[in-house]
Amino acid sequence: MIRNFLKERIGITPGELKDKIDEKVPTALAREFFFALGGIPMICFFIQFVTGLILGAYYMNYSGELANGLSATYISIRNITYEFPVLNYIRGVHQLGANIMIVSLFLHMLRVFFTESYRRPRELIWVCGMLLFFTTLGLGFTGYALVGDQLSYWATQVGTNIAAATPVIGPFIKRLMLGGTEINLYTMPRFFLLHVMILPLLVLTPLIMAHLLLAREHGISYTGRTEKSYYSLVPNHIFNEYKILWVLVFSFVAIVYFFPPTLGEPANPFLTPEHIKPEWYFFPMFHFLKLVPFQVGILSTMGIFAVMTLWPFIQTIMEMFIPLNVVRIIAFTCGTILMVVCMLFTVLEALV
Amino acid sequence: MENKSEEKGITRRGFFQRILVGFGLIISAGATGAIASQLLKSLMPSGWFGEPYVYRKVYAAPITEINQVGASIIFEDKANNRKAILINNGGNIQAFSLVCTHLGCQVFWEKERGKFLCPCHTAVFAADGSVESGPPEKSLDQYPVEIKDGLVYISFREPTWQPEQYFRGEGL
Structure with a gap:
């Protein structure tokens, strides 16, 4: 009866819908962890979305004084962290989810890069993926800025000044983000808007859809060792992802139980704390900026990001002039060097 | 049709239609640009080039x-x-x-x-x-x-x- 009802009204039954969206997935995805890492950031994004909805109901983005010299932002986060029940778990899971999202993106990128899964015709999947990666970093940055404690304030200050160093449009971008020439009362609403609306809904979601549709169009590239066999996306693979969702949620909650989220001193524009650090995933860039002159640092970081994003095309062009094996060695070496340098900088920065 | 010019394969009516569409596009692009720039400007309380x-x-x-x-x-x-x-x-x-x-x-x-x-x-x-x-x-x-x-x-x-x-x- 329901089937007929749906068929008549929307022209498709659940069974037909299943046949439409079903596809064959390599069995390896269920067995070899490294080939299934792409799903984890998406599951994390779902967790972030749900926890973010709840946090957003308690968050205030007015950075002016509310009471006792504290900003409304700071007080709302303090209440979330220490006063209301359950909400500190929600905040902890949101924080941890962001970190795991970035870790799994890193690993997914490494897998795709070192198995050369970005080769023709899958170049655009890689480009979409890189844009997704940068958007996720942007979400991390804007989320960090919303907390309203000292580290968050100074991370915003440093981050927007880095953006301001972009040639030509930099100062404009900075003023657009801050809503003025310096951090002011209009800054927080803008970061809030970026964090909850513009980046996740207007940028990330369309990119995820493009990434998935393209991956579906070309099929998942599997270059592993086991024989090729397939299982179905609906319901088997979806169910696997669903299991991962619950594993992640339970482990996040367990970790948050032992390491609850904390809140630092309230933001003070007149005092930079002695040990200021961004989130760990910005350590490589942060450390790099310490080592080289400012403009050189900014331009070369942007150059590296551009090369990373367009790498599949660059490799294709290189292959026209250089033998394939040599190109592969170059790609492998560049990737390894970049990875090792990033890891080294992260460790060095963590030790300071 | 008597107005058809064979070499270009375009009628007088088609020609005017294209001109009209062209003008329409230019005008709507201008209007979109003007509105978009005003919207963007409204997001810049300290002005396009920063406050003096x-x-x-x-x-x-x-x-x-x-x-x-x-x-x-x-x-x-x-x-x-x-x-x-x-x-x-x-x-x-x-x-x-x-x-x-x-x-x-x-x-x-x-x-x-x-x-x-x-x-x-x-x-x-x-x-x-x-x-x-x-x-x-x-x-x-x-x-x-x-x-x-x-x-x-x-x-x-x-x-x-x-x-x-x-x-x-x-x-x-």
Whole structure:
């Protein structure tokens, strides 16, 4: 009866819908962890979305004084962290989810890069993926800025000044983000808007859809060792992802139980704390900026990001002039060097 | 059709239609651009190219406090977001901004060493504001100092647009 009802009204039954969206997935995805890492950031994004909805109901983005010299932002986060029940778990899971999202993106990128899964015709999947990666970093940055404690304030200050160093449009971008020439009362609403609306809904979601549709169009590239066999996306693979969702949620909650989220001193524009650090995933860039002159640092970081994003095309062009094996060695070496340098900088920065 | 010109394969009517569509496109593109630029401008309260700066003279300290060579006072006015350091550099009283010229962190004044240190990227500035080491390329901003009747005044360089004033009801 329901089937007929749906068929008549929307022209498709659940069974037909299943046949439409079903596809064959390599069995390896269920067995070899490294080939299934792409799903984890998406599951994390779902967790972030749900926890973010709840946090957003308690968050205030007015950075002016509310009471006792504290900003409304700071007080709302303090209440979330220490006063209301359950909400500190929600905040902890949101924080941890962001970190795991970035870790799994890193690993997914490494897998795709070192198995050369970005080769023709899958170049655009890689480009979409890189844009997704940068958007996720942007979400991390804007989320960090919303907390309203000292580290968050100074991370915003440093981050927007880095953006301001972009040639030509930099100062404009900075003023657009801050809503003025310096951090002011209009800054927080803008970061809030970026964090909850513009980046996740207007940028990330369309990119995820493009990434998935393209991956579906070309099929998942599997270059592993086991024989090729397939299982179905609906319901088997979806169910696997669903299991991962619950594993992640339970482990996040367990970790948050032992390491609850904390809140630092309230933001003070007149005092930079002695040990200021961004989130760990910005350590490589942060450390790099310490080592080289400012403009050189900014331009070369942007150059590296551009090369990373367009790498599949660059490799294709290189292959026209250089033998394939040599190109592969170059790609492998560049990737390894970049990875090792990033890891080294992260460790060095963590030790300071 | 009699109006058909065979070589170009286009009718008179088609020609005018294309011109009309072309004009329509140009006009709608212009309108979209105008509206989009106004929308973007509405997001830039401090203007397209940033606010012009003005100097505001503020009383900082009596001269007696900074008379000795090497003396320093930190002047802080939280309500108006003003902070500067007064230093007596060999009898010459100078005022510096404490904002690092690299990425905008607040520098610390180390009295014993007579240097400014930035905690963010470990930059060091000398007592006269010049860069000694680290990534900054510009020396610390210097504010004009005026001494009148034994009182020291600092002229702060400030953007003309202060959003806080709208919250206090002063801008309306």
